[in-house]
Amino acid sequence: MIRTLVVDDETPAREELIYILEKFQDIKIIGEASHGKEAIELNTKLKPDLIFLDIQMPKLNGIDVARKILDSNHSPYIVFVTAYEKYALDAFEVNAIDYILKPISEERLEKGMEKILANIKGKDMEFNRKAIYSMEKVATKKYETSNKICASDNGKLIPIDLKEIIYATVEDKSTVIISTKGKFEVNYTLGELSEKLNSPTFFRSHKSFLINLDYIEVIEPWFNSTFNVVLKNVEIKIPVSRSQSKEFRELMNIN
Secondary structure (H helix, E strand, C coil), X not given: CEEEXXXXXXXXXXXXXXXXXXXXXCEEEEEEECCHHHHHHHHHHHCCCEEEEECCCCCCCHHHHXXXXXXXXXXXXXXXXXXXXXXXHCCCCCCCCCEEECCCCHHHHHHHHXXXXXXXXXXXXXXXXXXXXHHHHHHHCCCCCCCEEEEEECCEEEEEEHHHEEEEEEECCEEEEEECCEEEEECCCHHHHHHHHCCCCEEEEEXXXXXXXXXXXXXXXXXXXXXXXXXXXXXXXXXXXXXXXHHHHHHHCCC
């Protein structure tokens, strides 16, 4: 059995990951931690084989925790749990890191577990160190992007400045951009559009919405730690889902 520790400062996120992991026969959950210092203490005390480690935690983030753990007397295998978009993770060398993307789903985790389990059984600790180095690069590197994207309008292509985009959403299975120039369709999924825009100005607030943070006019707290946002120049209220609320709070400096 692979003795496993789960680290995340949000209780619902820990409970969800533990619930999914308990379905794997090779995994035994031996503990959970709500912050970095506790994770380091439990690593020394429980000596897990595997740690699922959230990156975005207050005071001591996951990268710092991983570095301290790998320099300690007990060095388990570490899998980062991250909300970084795929465009950032594509910067890694192939097979240079193990990670699970948030929001976590059973299907997503199953896809990654085969490689994770193989690497643990191979006791590849150098792989661990590459993982931390690679994730650190993602956390600090600035990604360059074009300041325009082309959208369709009656068979014509309309260049739109990123600063003109208010939000994007899905309508009738098509992705549309709402901008100061009007409403336009683009030939991307919403996820692909997020990668293409590749800018910290844009935030995937919900599976159906990508918003420009610079256009936020009002933030309304909603139930279960979620929010609704009101954007300039549009009438609808756009949701911030529970899975995205933590990152949204950090981006908007909400206490």
